[in-house]
Amino acid sequence: MKVALITDTHFGARNDNQVIQNHINQFFDDLFFPYLYQNNIKEIVHLGDLMDKRKSVSYLTLNSVRKNFISRITHDSIKTHIIVGNHDA
Numbered sequence: 001m002k003v004a005l006i007t008d009t010h011f012g013a014r015n016d017n018q019v020i021q022n023h024i025n026q027f028f029d030d031l032f033f034p035y036l037y038q039n040n041i042k043e044i045v046h047l048g049d050l051m052d053k054r055k056s057v058s059y060l061t062l063n064s065v066r067k068n069f070i071s072r073i074t075h076d077s078i079k080t081h082i083i084v085g086n087h088d089a
Contacts, residue, residue, distance in 0.1 A: 004036055007047035009069075010087065012061035014052075021061070025068045033072055042078055048085025 013020045035041070051057060051065070073080050 001043065002039060002041045003043045003045055004032075004041045005045050005047060006032065008049045008085070009046070010049055010052040011065045011069075012052040012057055016058045016061050018060075021064055025064065028068050028072070036076075036078065044073065044078055044080045046080065046082040048083045049087040050082055050085070051088055054087055054089055 009024060011021070011024065013024075072078075
C-alpha cells in the first residue's frame with residue numbers, strides 16, 4: 001500500500017493572498033495530484049496545518065480548498081486522513 005504524506009499547506013496564507021494561493025494551486029495541479037495518479041496512490045495523510053487561520057476563513061479560500069483539494073480527493077476516491085495542526089485548531 002502506498003501513502004502520500006503532505007503537510008503545512010496553509011490554505012489562506014498571508015491574509016488570503018492570491019499570489020500565494022496560486023502557487024499552492026499550481027503545486028496541486030502540476031505536482032501533487034499528477035504524482036498520485038502516476039504512482040497509483042489512493043491514500044493521503046495530511047500531517048497538519050491544512051488551513052492558515054484557526055479563527056476564520058474567507059469564502060475565496062474556502063472555495064479554493066474545496067475546488068483544488070477536497071473535490072479532487074472525493075472525485076478520485078482517495079482515502080484521506082487529516083491531523084489537526086496548530087493553525088487548524
